[in-house]
Amino acid sequence: MKGLAFDVSHLLAGGLVLISFMLLYQDRLYALLNVFALQAVVLSLSVAWQAYVQDADHLYVTALIALAFKAIVIPVALHRIIAELGIQRDVENVVGVGPTMLVGLALVALSEVVMLRIASEADALAREDLAFALSVVLLGMLMMVVRRNAVSMVVGFMSLENGLILAATAAKGMPLVVEVSVAFSVLVALVVIGVFLFRIAERFETVDANALDRFRGDRR
Amino acid sequence: MIVDLVFQLLQMTLVIAVAPLLTGLVRVTKARLTRRRGPPLLQPYRDLVRLARKEAVVADAASWLYRFVPYLVFAATWVAAALVPTFATGLLFSWSADLIAIIALLGAARFFLALAGLDIGTSFGGLGSSREALFGALAEPAMIVIVFTLALVAGSTQLSTVVAHMVSSNVGLRVSLGMALVALIIVALAENGRIPVDNPATHLELTMVHEAMILEYSGRHLAVIELAAMLKLVLYVSLTICVFAPWGIAIADASVADRLLGAFAYVAKLMIGGVALGAFETSIAKMRVFRVPDFVGAALMLGFLGALLLFVSRTLK
Numbered sequence: 161m162k163g164l165a166f167d168v169s170h171l172l173a174g175g176l177v178l179i180s181f182m183l184l185y186q187d188r189l190y191a192l193l194n195v196f197a198l199q200a201v202v203l204s205l206s207v208a209w210q211a212y213v214q215d216a217d218h219l220y221v222t223a224l225i226a227l228a229f230k231a232i233v234i235p236v237a238l239h240r241i242i243a244e245l246g247i248q249r250d251v252e253n254v255v256g257v258g259p260t261m262l263v264g265l266a267l268v269a270l271s272e273v274v275m276l277r278i279a280s281e282a283d284a285l286a287r288e289d290l291a292f293a294l295s296v297v298l299l300g301m302l303m304m305v306v307r308r309n310a311v312s313m314v315v316g317f318m319s320l321e322n323g324l325i326l327a328a329t330a331a332k333g334m335p336l337v338v339e340v341s342v343a344f345s346v347l348v349a350l351v352v353i354g355v356f357l358f359r360i361a362e363r364f365e366t367v368d369a370n371a372l373d374r375f376r377g378d379r380r
Numbered sequence: 381m382i383v384d385l386v387f388q389l390l391q392m393t394l395v396i397a398v399a400p401l402l403t404g405l406v407r408v409t410k411a412r413l414t415r416r417r418g419p420p421l422l423q424p425y426r427d428l429v430r431l432a433r434k435e436a437v438v439a440d441a442a443s444w445l446y447r448f449v450p451y452l453v454f455a456a457t458w459v460a461a462a463l464v465p466t467f468a469t470g471l472l473f474s475w476s477a478d479l480i481a482i483i484a485l486l487g488a489a490r491f492f493l494a495l496a497g498l499d500i501g502t503s504f505g506g507l508g509s510s511r512e513a514l515f516g517a518l519a520e521p522a523m524i525v526i527v528f529t530l531a532l533v534a535g536s537t538q539l540s541t542v543v544a545h546m547v548s549s550n551v552g553l554r555v556s557l558g559m560a561l562v563a564l565i566i567v568a569l570a571e572n573g574r575i576p577v578d579n580p581a582t583h584l585e586l587t588m589v590h591e592a593m594i595l596e597y598s599g600r601h602l603a604v605i606e607l608a609a610m611l612k613l614v615l616y617v618s619l620t621i622c623v624f625a626p627w628g629i630a631i632a633d634a635s636v637a638d639r640l641l642g643a644f645a646y647v648a649k650l651m652i653g654g655v656a657l658g659a660f661e662t663s664i665a666k667m668r669v670f671r672v673p674d675f676v677g678a679a680l681m682l683g684f685l686g687a688l689l690l691f692v693s694r695t696l697k
Contacts, residue, residue, distance in 0.1 A: 166693075167554065174555035174689045181685065185678060257674040261681045268685065272692050291692065 165213045169285055172206035173292035176326060177268060180299035183319055184260050189242055189311055193235045196315050200230030203322050210329045213285070218336040219329055225343045226325060234318060234350055241354055242311060245361050255306045267298040289330030296323030310360060310367040314353050321346055387639060388462070388472040395461045395618070398647060399610035400424035402617065402654045407581075409658025424610065428603050436599030439500045449496035450597065450604040453489045457608045460485040461615045465622050467642035468630035469540040478537040479527045482619075483520065486571070486612070490516050493605075497593035508592025511669065515577065515589070518676040519570045522563060525683030529560045530623065532690045539622070547626045554693075559686035561624050566679035568616035570672065572609070575661040577672050587669055617653040618646070625649060 179199040186192045204227040211219030275291035282290070300320025304313045324342070328334045361367050404424045411418020438446065460482045462473050490512060497509035531537045533554065534545035545551065570577045573590040582588050594605050622629060628645030630638040667675060 170689070170693055171555045171558075174559075177689075178555070178559065178682075178685065181681065185674075258677050261677060265681060265684055265688075269688060272688065276692065276695065288692065 165209075166285060166288075168209055169206065169213065170288060172202060172209060173289050173326065175202045176206065176322065177292050177295050177299070180296050180303075180319060180323075181261065181264060183315065184264055184299065184303055184306075185257055187257075189247065189309070190239070192312055192315055193238050193242075196238075196319060197231045197235040199319060199322055200226055200235075203325060204231065206326060207329045210289075214332060216332070218339075221336060222325065222329060222339045225340065226322075229343055229347060230318065230322065233347070237350060237354065238311060238314065241357055245311075245357065245367060247309075247311070247367060260302070260306050264299055264302055267302060268295040271295040271298055286330045286332070290327055293323045293327035293330060296320070296326060299323075308369050310357055310369055313369065314350075314357075317349075317353075318346070383636075384472040387468065390643075391466055391468075391471055392458065392462045394643065394647075395464075395466060395614050396458065396607070396611060398650060399607065399614045400428060402614055402650055403610045405651060405654040406613075406658045406661070409655050410581075410662050413659060413662040424606075428607060431598075431603035431606065432600050434599040436601050438601075439502075439596050441499075441501050442596075443499055445492075446496050446499045447601070449492045449499075450601040450608070452492050454604045454608040454611070456485045456489040456492075457611045457615065460489075461611055461618075463539065464615060464618050465540055465543050465629065466618045467646040468634060468639045469543050470631070470633065471540075474540045475538070479530070479539055479542070480524070480537055482539075482615075483523050483527070486615075487516070487520055489608070489612075493593055500596050502596060504592045504595050508589055508595070511589045512593060515570050515672060515676060518673055518680060519567050522567050522676060522680040522683050525680060525687060526560050526563050526567065529556055529683060529686040529690060532687060532694070533557065543622050543626050543629060544631060546623060547629065547631065554690070556686035556690040556693075557624070559682045559689075561620070563679040563682040563686070564620055564623075566676060566682075568620065570676050570679075572613050572616060574657065576664050576667045576675065579666050587666070589669075614650070617650055617657070621646070621649045621653060 176199060179195060179202060182195050183192060183199070186195050204223040207219055207223040207226060211217065211223060271294035272291050275294050276287060279287045279290050297320050300316050300318075300323060303316030303319065307313050307316060321342075325339070328339065328342075357367060401421070401424070404419070404421045407423070408418050408421050463477050463482050463485075465471060465474055494509040494512050494516075497505035497512070499505075527537055530542050533551070533556070534542040536542060536545075551557070569575070573580055578587070578589040580590070582591065590609065594602065597605055628642055628649075630642035634642070
């Protein structure tokens with residue numbers, strides 16, 4: 161049982177990291193959102209498995225929240241936003257898939273090295289989930305750095321938050337209140353970001369972040 | 381000893397006999413899925429016979445290398461295919477070389493084919509050779525990394541040992557193996573010039589890779605090269621089958637009946653693989669040539685990630 165529990169959680173957490181790489185690889189917006197929804201589904205599976213293994217019922221609620229908000233509400237909302245903005249045909253010019261992947265690999269290796277040392281006292285399951293969670297967080301940040309389209313930056317931010325949830329479930333004893341409030345703050349963030357996106361698109365007629373550079377205060 | 385030799389020879393004849401059939405099956409599947417009648421299943425055999433009967437025309441500028449390359453490519457591919465445990469592990473030749481040797485043999489075949497493409501000095505040949513070298517430079521490291529992942533799981537790069545480990549029940553559920561499978565499929569698609577990378581059905585198109593290199597070949601030379609290409613497809617499909625779906629394979633020292641059963645299971649799995657390949661090729665569009673390095677690079681990345689994750693779970697357990 162111990163071996164199976166470890167293997168399945170390894171599979172699911174590794175799958176999350178893999179989907180983070182798929183997000184980095186994908187440069188079409190709708191496909192990006194679908195991959196993001198897939199990541200949320202895998203995340204909720206992973207959380208549910210943790211709930212089963214740890215016998216923690218409140219984690220089932222977390223899994224349900226992740227499934228409902230991240231796999232359904234947020235992708236649908238972003239779909240709508242993209243359709244409203246009329247940017248569904250945009251293909252992004254990212255930094256280049258090859259270098260991005262290499263940087264991503266280096267980040268994963270870094271987080272493994274760091275986490276496996278730091279959390280050497282925790283049990284194997286938690287250590288591994290923490291290591292994968294840190295890589296998902298770092299890959300989300302990388303996504304926010306390399307992308308230029310504001311919508312995919314939002315997706316990067318949301319996938320970063322997926323990593324946080326994974327970390328929170330791996331560490332035993334995270335109260336449900338915190339999880340619920342985190343989930344709602346993400347929803348609020350989505351609303352704020354949505355408003356911002358529309359304002360940016362209205363003002364500059366694009367959601368390409370490069371267009372914003374000219375309006376930075378420090379470049380006089 | 382004699383029995384072993386017989387089975388090894390049987391394996392070598394089986395792969396070569398079934399190679400045109402697999403190619404024909406992929407073509408028939410693709411034709412049926414696009415609602416065409418398509419060529420009959422046995423057409424590749426007839427094509428090979430027809431080509432072998434025809435006169436071989438050699439370009440004036442061709443050197444001796446040009447004449448030798450088809451046979452070299454075919455021999456290297458055949459030896460590599462003989463090393464893959466198709467229906468039984470522990471065949472006579474399988475102990476002489478491991479997976480890395482198979483990669484090296486295929487790499488040598490690729491090198492000579494690219495050289496022949498350059499040899500005659502036409503622009504198409506050079507174009508094809510340069511692209512083949514570009515894809516190969518990415519596909520080969522990816523393949524090596526996949527081998528590392530498998531070796532970390534099974535504890536050996538010897539294919540027979542890997543397969544024996546995969547058949548045994550202590551493999552468990554491993555995300556790394558899934559990654560290695562996807563990476564291997566990507567590499568196989570790129571190496572065989574299947575659809576997202578290169579279209580095997582085209583002739584005289586600017587994006588072709590494999591066809592561009594062999595454009596000047598004719599007659600028996602072309603027949604041998606075509607057969608080698610079919611053999612390579614069989615090799616990659618059987619490699620995928622024997623590592624990731626080894627059910628029914630006869631383990632070393634199995635009885636003759638078991639081995640025959642293994643051979644039937646192998647051919648059945650091969651045919652399933654051919655139909656799956658045809659369905660996949662129909663459902664996907666060809667990529668731009670300059671997207672291909674990204675695609676194959678993804679295989680490299682997957683292999684690395686798989687090895688990395690495996691390494692982590694090793695240190696934890």
